[in-house]
Every structure is written in structure tokens, then in C-alpha cells.
Amino acid sequence: MPTIGKAQLELLEKLCNACAVSGDEGEVRRIVLEELKGCRVQSSVDALGNVLVTRPGTGKKKLRVMISAHMDEVGFMLVAADDDDGLFRFEIVGSIDIRQVAGKAVLVGKEHLPGVIGARPIHLTSADEQKRVIPLETLRIDIGPDGKQAKPGDRAVFATRFQRNGQVLIAKALDNRLGVVTLLELVKNAPANIDLLAAFTVQEEIGLRGAKVAAYTLDPDLAIAVDATPANDLPSWDDEENASFNTKLGSGPAIYIADGSTLCDPRLVRHFRDTAQAKGIPIQFRQPGGGGTDAGAIHKARAGVPSISISVPHRYSHTAASVCRLDDWKNTLALLFSALQRLSPELLRTSRR
Amino acid sequence: MNELIPFLKELLVVPGLSGYEDPASEIISAKWKPLVHTLSSGRLGSLQGLRRGSGKSPRPSVLVAAHMDTIGLMVTGCTEGFLRITHVGGVDIRILPGTLVTVHATASGGKRSIPGVVVQPPASLLPPDVGTNPVPLENLFVDTGLPPRSVSALVQVGDLVSFAQPPLELKGDALAGHSLDNRVSVAALTVCLEELQSRPHDWDVWAVATTQEEVGGVGATGSTFQLNPSIAIAVDVTFAKGPGANDWQTLPLGKGPTLCMGPNIHPALLKVMKDLAVRLEIPFTQEYAPRHTGTDGYATQVVAGGIPTLVIGIPLRYMHTPVEVVSIKDIQRAGRLMAEFITGLEPDFMKNITWDD
Numbered sequence: 001m002p003t004i005g006k007a008q009l010e011l012l013e014k015l016c017n018a019c020a021v022s023g024d025e026g027e028v029r030r031i032v033l034e035e036l037k038g039c040r041v042q043s044s045v046d047a048l049g050n051v052l053v054t055r056p057g058t059g060k061k062k063l064r065v066m067i068s069a070h071m072d073e074v075g076f077m078l079v080a081a082d083d084d085d086g087l088f089r090f091e092i093v094g095s096i097d098i099r100q101v102a103g104k105a106v107l108v109g110k111e112h113l114p115g116v117i118g119a120r121p122i123h124l125t126s127a128d129e130q131k132r133v134i135p136l137e138t139l140r141i142d143i144g145p146d147g148k149q150a151k152p153g154d155r156a157v158f159a160t161r162f163q164r165n166g167q168v169l170i171a172k173a174l175d176n177r178l179g180v181v182t183l184l185e186l187v188k189n190a191p192a193n194i195d196l197l198a199a200f201t202v203q204e205e206i207g208l209r210g211a212k213v214a215a216y217t218l219d220p221d222l223a224i225a226v227d228a229t230p231a232n233d234l235p236s237w238d239d240e241e242n243a244s245f246n247t248k249l250g251s252g253p254a255i256y257i258a259d260g261s262t263l264c265d266p267r268l269v270r271h272f273r274d275t276a277q278a279k280g281i282p283i284q285f286r287q288p289g290g291g292g293t294d295a296g297a298i299h300k301a302r303a304g305v306p307s308i309s310i311s312v313p314h315r316y317s318h319t320a321a322s323v324c325r326l327d328d329w330k331n332t333l334a335l336l337f338s339a340l341q342r343l344s345p346e347l348l349r350t351s352r353r
Numbered sequence: 354m355n356e357l358i359p360f361l362k363e364l365l366v367v368p369g370l371s372g373y374e375d376p377a378s379e380i381i382s383a384k385w386k387p388l389v390h391t392l393s394s395g396r397l398g399s400l401q402g403l404r405r406g407s408g409k410s411p412r413p414s415v416l417v418a419a420h421m422d423t424i425g426l427m428v429t430g431c432t433e434g435f436l437r438i439t440h441v442g443g444v445d446i447r448i449l450p451g452t453l454v455t456v457h458a459t460a461s462g463g464k465r466s467i468p469g470v471v472v473q474p475p476a477s478l479l480p481p482d483v484g485t486n487p488v489p490l491e492n493l494f495v496d497t498g499l500p501p502r503s504v505s506a507l508v509q510v511g512d513l514v515s516f517a518q519p520p521l522e523l524k525g526d527a528l529a530g531h532s533l534d535n536r537v538s539v540a541a542l543t544v545c546l547e548e549l550q551s552r553p554h555d556w557d558v559w560a561v562a563t564t565q566e567e568v569g570g571v572g573a574t575g576s577t578f579q580l581n582p583s584i585a586i587a588v589d590v591t592f593a594k595g596p597g598a599n600d601w602q603t604l605p606l607g608k609g610p611t612l613c614m615g616p617n618i619h620p621a622l623l624k625v626m627k628d629l630a631v632r633l634e635i636p637f638t639q640e641y642a643p644r645h646t647g648t649d650g651y652a653t654q655v656v657a658g659g660i661p662t663l664v665i666g667i668p669l670r671y672m673h674t675p676v677e678v679v680s681i682k683d684i685q686r687a688g689r690l691m692a693e694f695i696t697g698l699e700p701d702f703m704k705n706i707t708w709d710d
Binding site for chain 1: 433435445446447452467470475485494499500521598671
């Protein structure tokens, strides 16, 4: 049974610290391909940059199970240089709340040039202005007065370095490097009862685009998207009960039933719930609602693919610093592995009721 | 100073919020020990180094004040493990969401540093009128990710929260990070003390790393009263030109320190300093402060019967954010200019400090 130990944490650290804004996933792709070298599998890189891996099982009647984890993260693209003084206008790639941007350090381009997104000093800002959001067009990425090394088209990400405090992990891009390491572990330790079709996908954050073509190519019987989902489990301003927490940190892997892009296959929902019960793994159902994962594209591929999403709960997605707990991640891997082991073609012949 | 950047980086990763400057003071003290004849602590925590001059006793003295305190946050409460916060010194709340911090927890006795992040709750948990506007400080939290019972056991009201952004070296001899305001001036004063090692000076020099500047020049006032200098120089950061800051109050980055003119500054002292900079070809720019300079100079000038005061600025971008940016060259030039000024002070220099009406 695969688990999360020192090696997996180190790999997560390396992947969270890597830069892979949607459309520019090369750095994470390289790490993924490097990790795959050691385990005898066929892997290929497709036209969009997805890494597709086939790990055949050994039995006779095997389900073809696609598991996807997106490699890309939200970030920025430099779009224009101000004169020649190391200041660049930039645009946001993926959904980042503009209120999360000012006052942060960033890394620019493939060489990870350090830069900052500053703000006008508070001393020069009127009380009235402080009540309004700092508009994107007034912000710049500043890589220093001699900053000729960067150029428009370069991507940038928050510069946050991975850190661990016991159970607590703090990093950028936990969404979805948690999923990438989880999927790598499943590829390395795939159970023999299925054909495992792994897709490390691109461009999830800008419309599930990698997953769409990956699902076509892999042509699976069923699919699982492995991702990180928000835990909005904070107190409400008026001390009323927080009834829309999505998931809670520390309550185990999140099983999706419905999100904004997918109605998960009820047989798969039951399968995961029953697996958790049988194995004593804590789980939570993600509150049905908006949002989406690669499953949103995969379940509509070809003639349709019964699909589900399983996510690690984490707080503050798409900001400079997201937070998760180690046990939630460990239990996510345990749940996925156990659920794969228990899969048989019978499942897809049972009723959806 | 060859080791300016390592010294600064060492100084930038310790907290030292206003009123709690000891972590910074300890590092500065170690650095200054070989550079001064005596080191003492002011009644309000300022670090006071004395370099005796070679002139005949009783000698006049110059006090150089560089504040070592920094802005930050303080815990005001805890709800379900999420810490409520207020600010220490001026903080624009709009740069807070997503900011990495260190919580200096004291509830369990002793000090524990806990990593955390300032967080903006999702819209559904905020007052409806917030909408897409900046979220008020009272609705922001610091989250350590720890379960509520651990947080309650570790953290108490009044615990300090400092910014945790590590310093970054940028292209073009620049440094980014938090608390550059005003640790870069402490570094400039250190450069000055190092220059003075090999240069004779008649006057006594009081190098003072002051406390509580961000809450109103409190440490500088006390130390200036106690040490009773003939003149005072306040060295502090000033607004550099950059994104969102380009009006008359801003000065170019990397073009030398600023020499400030205005009511906080004695015009005769300013003239001596300007003439010196021109003669030595040390680049500087002229800064204008028609009212309050926003530095320790505002405090030193009105101590006791009044102290002739000079204010030197080091241009800094994005002041009071975790990603302030400074030019290393400006720090070195400010240090050298002060050293040249001090070595030029003759025993009877005070006769020049008159009103040329």
C-alpha cells in the first residue's frame, strides 16, 4: 500500500516550488517524466503537453481506469515592459482574486528571477483610496532596476517556498501538486486488477483543456480526477453557523457528488464511500455546488465516461499561500489505492439508483 | 562594508516590532561591538553606541539615529483557531490577504515561532456590503493551519505577528523584503561606523538604533534627552519613485541618498552637508518636507532646549509592504556621506550653526 513519507513530501516540496502556469507546464512536466523513468511504464507527451501513461494490469477482465491530475497552476504573464527599468505590466492566468496580489514576491520566467508586486506606500494613499481595490493596471512586477532578463510573455508565480509545521503544510500550488504526487504514487504502485491510464494534464485552470484531449486519447471505461478542493471552514463574520464550508480541513479526503461541471457517477460515489467504510478511512462529501475539476471535461469525452473527483481539502486555493494537513493527503492516497484495488467490471453493470 | 548584504539579511529575518525591538537590537549590538567604545541601552530600549572623538574634553557630540523597529500585526483574539489581528504601525490592509507571517506565540511560556498566513475569508462568510471591495482588518484572520485546541494552548492576546517574506536580491544591486524600513538605515549607520575606524574625528559620535519610531519617535526622544548631543542626524527611508508613486514627494531609486529640507532641519547644517556631497561627488537628491518629515528628526529637534537636526533619506519603493525595494548603493553612499560629515566636524563647528537672516 503506497503512503506519504519523506520521499513523497520532498517531491511535493519540489513540485510546489516549481513554476507551471497554465500553458507553460514544462517545469512540472520534466519532474513528472523524471519520476516516471524508474517505473516501467509507457509514457508520452501529447500535442498539448499532457503526460499520458499506461500501466497495464495482469488479469483478464480489467477496467481501463483513467486518473487525471492537473500539473498547471494559476499565475501571471508579463505583457508589457515599462521603459527599460525592470517594471512589467502583467495579466492574471486562471482565477486569482485581485485582492490577493499586491505586496507579494514572485518568481519570473524559467530562471525564477525574483521580483515583487509592490503597492503605493500607505503614507501617500488617502483614506478613501484605501477603501478601494488596487486596480491590476496600476500594479507592476518589479524585478529590480537592472531587470533586462525578463520579457513580455514570461510567466510568473508567487514566490512562496514550501514549509511544513508538523501536520500543517503551507505552500503555493498545493492545487494541484498534491494530486500530481498522489497520481505518481498510484502509477508506481498500481494494483494489478486494472489498466491504469494516468494523465498529468495541462490547462485545467483555464478550462479543463488538457483533460479533454487526454480522455479522448486514453479512451477509458471510467475516470477519476484527483485534485485539491477548497476548505472554506472559517468562522462567519456574524458568528452564525458556517453552512457553506465546501469541505473541512482534517475531515479526510473529499468525495464529489456534484459540482459545477459534473454529476459524478453514483456507482462510483458508492464505491468510494463503501471502500472508506470497509477500510476505516475517514472521508467527507464535498458539499454539492459550483467549481469543477478535470472530470468536467473527461465525462463528456467520446461516448461518455462515468467519472468522479476525489480531492484533498485545502484552504486558500489560488493565493500565495495555501494550507493543508498531512493526514488528509495520506488518507486521500489510501482511499484511492483501496478503491482501485476493489474495482471490477461488475461495478459498471450495477444500477445507478 | 563588504558584508552589508549578509548583515542586512540577518537583520531582516528577525521581528523587532515597535516596542519589542530586542531581536533586532541583539544583532546590531554584536555588529557594533567592535566599532564603538561603549554600548548601552536607553530607558526605552534604544541601542546607544559611543565612539569617542579625539578632540579635547569636553567634546561636542553628534547623535545619529536610525530606528530599528518595524511595523507588523498583533493578536487581538481567537475564534475557532483563527486569530484576529490589529496593526502595529501603519499597514495598508489591502496588501495583507495571502501574506506569509510568523506568529510569536507566548501562551505556553517562552517563545514559539509558528508559521501562518493572513487570510481573507470567502465572500459567503463576510458582511454582504464587502462585496469585491477590500476586506476590513476586523474580518481578516491569521491562520496557522493548527487545530483550534493547539492554537488556544499556544497563542494569547497581544502576541506579535511579523511578516515572514524572506529577503530577495533583485537585479541591479537591489534588495527586496519587509522591514527594509528602517533596517537599511541601521546598515548605513554601520557603514558610517566602519568608515570611522580608520578616520580620526574630533567629535564624539553616538550611534543610536532607536525604538518605537513607527508609533511616533518615542525611543529617539528619550535617547536624545539622555545623551544630549550638540547636533542630531536622523537617517530613515524615504519614498522612491516607482509604480503608483511619482509625484514631488518621491525621489529616484539608486541615485543616492536624499538631503531633506524643511522645518525639521536646521538650514545651516543642511548647507554644510550639501556642500560636502557636491565637493566629494557623492550623488544625492534634494527632498522637500514642508511639514513633518515622518522620521526621528521630528522628535530629536524638539528635545530639551532644541537640537539642530539633519535628515538623510534612503529611497525605498513600496514602503510598509512586505516587499519594499532598496538600492544597495544608496545605503553605502548614505553611510559614507555621514562618515565624511563627521570627520569634517571641527571642535568649534557649532559656531557655524547660526541663523543667516
